[in-house]
Amino acid sequence: MRLSELSERGGVATATIKYYLREGLLPAGRRVSATQAEYGEEHLRRLRLIRALTQVGRVPVATARDVLAAIDDESDQFERLGAAVYALPHGPDPDEADPLTERASRCVEELVAELGWHDECASPPHRMLVSSVAALMRLGYPCGPRELLPYGRAAAVLAETDVALVAESFEPGMTRIEAAVALTVLYEPVLLSLRRLAHTEVSRRRFASEGPPSTGSGAVPAEGAGRGGG
């Protein structure tokens, strides 16, 4: 297909596609004349992945290029998966000068051992976890290995679901690494929004059982009140 068709089918302006081509996020098309190139389905899929990374995952363009480079790398598949996921943004690094970082590190090591995971302390998600735990400690929130264990167990269940979906979602032209990166980035907002919805649901039930709601406020429609167990 020509650039105009790629633009239309991908829902991305031609100027933006040219920018991605210049920045090396999208491989060049097959040149058919001095001014025109031909693009294939693999370009369309790659274009959609770029949009998903940058728009849904809010990954900066330079970072997206590193992630895509890791996907395209021909070396060992497991290492590529690590490289691609590790290239994703992962928040601020722990502050090594902060004494809480040391305490948070020990807590995370204990948690990971309890879960039976083989974790490398230098990995970006490990460092993200340490700085998040240090922040909780600073505020005095419960975040010892005992409190974090249910989150670790839930994460293990989610990861099994994710990996099974990756295995299911192979399509012609999609590599497993591409699927893994997309699932990591694209299912994060799904998970966070579902957790927030569940918060509302669980709080509603707790508040309802603790005392009568303010009568006549109309904020919680009565017709919905009995469906919780259905």
Place this chain on the structure above:
Amino acid sequence: MRLSELSERGGVATATIKYYLREGLLPAGRRVSATQAEYGEEHLRRLRLIRALTQVGRVPVATARDVLAAIDDESDQFERLGAAVYALPHGPDPDEADPLTERASRCVEELVAELGWHDECASPPHRMLVSSVAALMRLGYPCGPRELLPYGRAAAVLAETDVALVAESFEPGMTRIEAAVALTVLYEPVLLSLRRLAHTEVSRRRFASEGPPSTGSGAVPAEGAGRGGG
């Protein structure tokens, strides 16, 4: 305590504290002279919450002010909880002109009904979920109610854990709403980093069972290989 002590104990520069005071994120101290004010433990706790929201949760200062205003509001507790959590950033709104938004909305409604939740379509987490599902549909990833149900169930388990932690983590001067907002924001990076760590773990096991690793690479130390079931 004086401003200097608040700065030292909170780990925040006095200029930054003055900025929070001017912007209304932090309530004014009790004036003791023309140039000095006295601050209490509640100021210290509020200061730490502001830092957690803006640094760990990467919430913009103007948004943090709305969240804190919702926390301080004296009206009905359940509504305040909604207002405070809803004031948090929740990503791009769904594109109403996109036909996939309609499909994604139906999918989310079916999922929520299946989970037995009482959800309002206008809520920010609902809209965030619809736009995330539409993005998955656009890329051709599996995201029907059947595929999303395990995520919804995991979110329900997490929300129960969260709400139990909120109940446990009451401290003098901390309101339930404050605890709920902090837990929503502060446990999100914990959860996402644990999921990414679990991805590495699950992929490692799957890849290991599919074929021998490239010998002598040294990337996966052999001494850790047997601990998975422990």
